[in-house]
Amino acid sequence: MKFRRLRLAGAAVSALAVAWTASPVSAAAQTTPTPQDAPTVPTLTWTDCQDGFQCANAQVPLDYRDPQGRTLTLPVIRKPAADPSRRKGTLFLQPGGPGNSGVDFVRNNYADLPAELRDDFDVFGYDVRGVGRSSQVVCWDDPTYTRAVTAAKGVPGPDAYEPAVQQAADFDQACQTNAGDLLPYVGTQYVARDIDLLRQALGEQQLTYYGRSFGSYIGTVYAAMFPKRVRALALDGAYDPEHYTNRPYAYDRPQYLALDGAMSRFLDWCKADQATCGFGDGDPWGAFEKLKADLDANPVPTANGGQANGYTLVYRLMFNINEGKVIWPSFGEALRKAQLRDNTSFLLRPPSPASFKFLNPNVVVECVDKKYPTDPALLKREVTTNARLAPLLGPAMAYGPPTYDHQHATACVQWKGEHTSRYTGNFHAKGSAPILVIGNTGDPDTPYQDAVALSRELDNGRLLTFKAEGHTAFGRSACASDAITDYLVDLKVPARGASCADETQPPSSTPTVAPPGTTLSELRNGVNERVDRIGALR
Numbered sequence: 001m002k003f004r005r006l007r008l009a010g011a012a013v014s015a016l017a018v019a020w021t022a023s024p025v026s027a028a029a030q031t032t033p034t035p036q037d038a039p040t041v042p043t044l045t046w047t048d049c050q051d052g053f054q055c056a057n058a059q060v061p062l063d064y065r066d067p068q069g070r071t072l073t074l075p076v077i078r079k080p081a082a083d084p085s086r087r088k089g090t091l092f093l094q095p096g097g098p099g100n101s102g103v104d105f106v107r108n109n110y111a112d113l114p115a116e117l118r119d120d121f122d123v124f125g126y127d128v129r130g131v132g133r134s135s136q137v138v139c140w141d142d143p144t145y146t147r148a149v150t151a152a153k154g155v156p157g158p159d160a161y162e163p164a165v166q167q168a169a170d171f172d173q174a175c176q177t178n179a180g181d182l183l184p185y186v187g188t189q190y191v192a193r194d195i196d197l198l199r200q201a202l203g204e205q206q207l208t209y210y211g212r213s214f215g216s217y218i219g220t221v222y223a224a225m226f227p228k229r230v231r232a233l234a235l236d237g238a239y240d241p242e243h244y245t246n247r248p249y250a251y252d253r254p255q256y257l258a259l260d261g262a263m264s265r266f267l268d269w270c271k272a273d274q275a276t277c278g279f280g281d282g283d284p285w286g287a288f289e290k291l292k293a294d295l296d297a298n299p300v301p302t303a304n305g306g307q308a309n310g311y312t313l314v315y316r317l318m319f320n321i322n323e324g325k326v327i328w329p330s331f332g333e334a335l336r337k338a339q340l341r342d343n344t345s346f347l348l349r350p351p352s353p354a355s356f357k358f359l360n361p362n363v364v365v366e367c368v369d370k371k372y373p374t375d376p377a378l379l380k381r382e383v384t385t386n387a388r389l390a391p392l393l394g395p396a397m398a399y400g401p402p403t404y405d406h407q408h409a410t411a412c413v414q415w416k417g418e419h420t421s422r423y424t425g426n427f428h429a430k431g432s433a434p435i436l437v438i439g440n441t442g443d444p445d446t447p448y449q450d451a452v453a454l455s456r457e458l459d460n461g462r463l464l465t466f467k468a469e470g471h472t473a474f475g476r477s478a479c480a481s482d483a484i485t486d487y488l489v490d491l492k493v494p495a496r497g498a499s500c501a502d503e504t505q506p507p508s509s510t511p512t513v514a515p516p517g518t519t520l521s522e523l524r525n526g527v528n529e530r531v532d533r534i535g536a537l538r
Helices: 102-112 115-120 142-151 161-179 188-201 214-225 241-246 248-272 284-297 310-323 325-339 353-369 376-389 394-398 448-457 478-490
Strands: 054-061 071-079 089-094 121-126 207-212 230-236 435-442 461-469
Touching: 054 188, 071 102, 071 188, 089 102, 089 188, 089 214, 102 121, 115 121, 115 478, 121 188, 142 310, 142 353, 161 353, 161 376, 188 207, 188 214, 207 214, 207 478, 214 230, 214 241, 230 478, 241 248, 241 448, 248 284, 248 310, 248 325, 248 376, 248 394, 248 435, 284 310, 284 325, 310 325, 310 394, 376 394, 435 448, 435 478, 448 461, 461 478
Parallel strands: 089 121, 089 207, 207 230, 230 435, 435 461
Antiparallel strands: 054 071, 071 121
């Protein structure tokens, strides 16, 4: 069965948007509705949707303050437990983002899950509100986004700040114009409420859940709101929830520093192993700065008629560096190709409509979830400082169009929409079962200190450390994958202070194929845009 793009049920809901104030929902108000006001548990009518998967649609309230009012349709997918005699229940898989499809996440990753998970659980996913088939949020259309990223620079000039702020304001206005009826309701508090309705629709007494990256924040909010309904939550590539939600500038800066730190460690390796890296002629740092400027001055024509410049290079590096050390030799080769103006380099693939489908809700959800101070002078200090402290990749992101995560301040400070569905805390999940938090010491996307902070914030959190470069651990570390699987299946919690150190190291010579047990990001994010993949360790 094919899912069609789903819209809000019923007529326009703009009248609802003015019926309440725009102030964020307080922790005291974030309670379960009384029984007479409780939302209706969805009825799931499953149909075959190829390869053993089953699909359905779930009706959930658009606005949980009006639980019997207008509804939103969420497409869901599952694959029944491979061994019904061992079935323990349903495993929710939540991808990163915000903006990645949970339906696609299950389809793309099911075959690579450990056999124990496939045998013991129905594997389940869905597209969260505002994403994919669940009333996809579109602020800028594809031509507008294309113009914005084509005009962006890898080395922005000294006057880049004001145009960046104006461009972010234009994006915000497009959001209100094109998706204003949905925007107040896409925040993570409502996503957590959706999950609890889906849990009930599936007949589960408690939730078993693996969430990576932004999926870890969704799991954190669920645990905070429904601690007694947690069976097992594995939160991989975890967020510091208090900083993310209530102190967003304190959340942004470590992301800038983590991303530049990962790039710095790659360039250090490149200098130390020039034979394998092949980029930089002994000075990869200088060569990288020169390459950004050269591409800005003279963009490379691409096969589809577009252009690749220094911003293109930074954008691709930002996502692909998440693969860790195994991608480093391919980075060296791709950077060398870029020097030669070879448009087959996967670092010279401009963001495409597949990226834009991800980026629109990525910005919107974070502007609903976070509450930035509105002081414009503070915004300028923070943005310019982030660009200065992270000179390799930071300036392109800080002064570029609204795209990914730590770059959202210019849009979110100017956000005019309501924060109706925002969760503000607390995040202790008092009374929950043990919750497993996983963090990578060299994570370029969700810094390791975030995982440490979350494990301490939770009343019953347990930290597992992966001593590695790259983003998230499941599927990239046999040690971590085994620990996560044991926890989800048998509720076995790793010992305090447990760590893994089995990251795949760069080969001694550039491989022609991915080393055994890995899939190079060149074949994942570089070509197949926004395919959120768990690793495929064998």
